Amino acid sequence: MTTERFRVDGEVAIVTGSSSGIGRAIAERFAADGVDVVVCSREQGNVDPVAEGIEESDAPGDALAVECDVTDREAVDALVEATVEEFGGLDVLVNNAGASFMANFDDISPNGWETIVDINLTGTYHCTNAAGEHLKEGGGIVVNLSSVAGVQGAPYMSHYAAAKSGVNALTSSLAFEWAPEGVRVNCIAPGFVATEGVEDQMGVSAEEVDRETVDRRMGTVEEIADLAQFLASPASSYLVGETIEAAGKPAIMEEPTA
Ligand SMILES: NC(=O)c1ccc[n+]([C@@H]2O[C@H](COP(=O)([O-])OP(=O)(O)OC[C@H]3O[C@@H](n4cnc5c(N)ncnc54)[C@H](OP(=O)(O)O)[C@@H]3O)[C@@H](O)[C@H]2O)c1
Structure with a gap:
């Protein structure tokens, strides 16, 4: 009974x-929970192996791979259509789709700024706007991925932090509008x-970030999938419009000696 409340509340996601990283882990987790999942990214060749992996696994959920750039509204509309056609x-x-690059604010070109805002913020708008009609049919759920950068800022990532802050504001604002329609939006x-992605963005390997840049361990994709599963389950039914930071805590001080 208790465990049941932590299962994803829905049949199709x-x-x-979801060709890699956090998105892939969430797609695989949802499929393992019995949900039919649509995995998508800009490259069909990147998502096909993920969908095949799910299909060949013991996961009770099915998978469909769709090429879709979230900045392209026509492609997003086609993604939603393909989902409904395949899974009903x-x-x-x-x-979850997101990207960034590190740059001093002075060096961010208008094109660089637009690219990052388009992927992280406008892409979230496109997908949510296109999916709204279907989500409202059955009391749907939206889980956005932002970043601690969007809560507290981040040096050399002002474009990304601004876009992710926008995702947080979109989450809390839309939650007001859609809660009465039975759709919960969280982040x-x-x-x-x-x-x-971290390796690309930071220009260092995950091991280097862990050891030299932050005095704490990095999170794992499974830990983020845990939270996505929770937010997509009835166990989080009283959470609406929240942005939950999942960032561990830095070890800022040594324990005092007596
Ligand atoms: N990892 C972290 O430390 C961290 C921290 C805070 C927030 N986040 C956020 O968590 C999310 C996932 O991060 P991650 O580290 O797992 O990233 P990742 O490993 O770089 O994966 C990003 C995914 O997004 C896809 N993608 C990129 N641009 C796209 C577009 N325009 N349309 C559709 N798909 C696109 C990529 O696939 P293709 O290349 O195949 O298109 C890939 O599947 C992102 O929103 C990120 O900002 C991550």
Whole structure:
């Protein structure tokens, strides 16, 4: 009974940006929980192996791989259509697709700024806006992925932090509008999580970040999938419009000696 409340509340989910990292872990977790998942990213060749892996595993959920750039509204509309056609509806949307690069604010070009805001914020708008009609049919759930950068800021990532802060504001604002329609919108703001994306963004390997940049261990994709599963389950039924930071705590002081 208790465990049942922690199962994903729905039969069909889209997880954007699920060819790798956190998105892949969430898609695999949802499928293991019996949910039919649509895995999508900008490259069909990147998502096919993820969907095949789910299909070949013991996971009771099915998987469909769809190529979709979340910044392209036509592609997003086609993604939602393909989902409903294949699985008959849509219950959970995880807006995970995201990207960044590190740069001094002075060096961020208008194009660089637009690219990061488009992927992280406008992409979240496109997917949520396109999926709304279906999510409202069955009391759906939206889980957004932002970042601690969007809560407390981050040096050399002002474009990304601003976009993720926008995702947090979108989460809390939309939650007001959609709660009366039975759709819960919440958000996860991770700290450093060991993924390929971190390596690309920070220009260092996950091991180096762990050892030299932050005095704490990195999170794992499974820990973020745990939280996504919770937010997509009835166990979080009283959470609406929240952004939950999942960032561990830095070891800032040595324990005093007597
Ligand atoms: N890892 C961290 O430390 C961390 C911390 C805070 C927040 N986050 C957030 O958590 C989410 C996942 O991060 P991650 O580290 O797992 O990232 P990742 O390993 O770089 O994966 C990003 C995913 O997004 C896809 N993607 C990128 N641009 C896209 C676009 N325009 N349309 C559709 N898909 C796109 C990529 O696939 P293709 O290349 O195949 O398109 C990939 O599947 C992101 O929103 C990120 O900002 C991560």
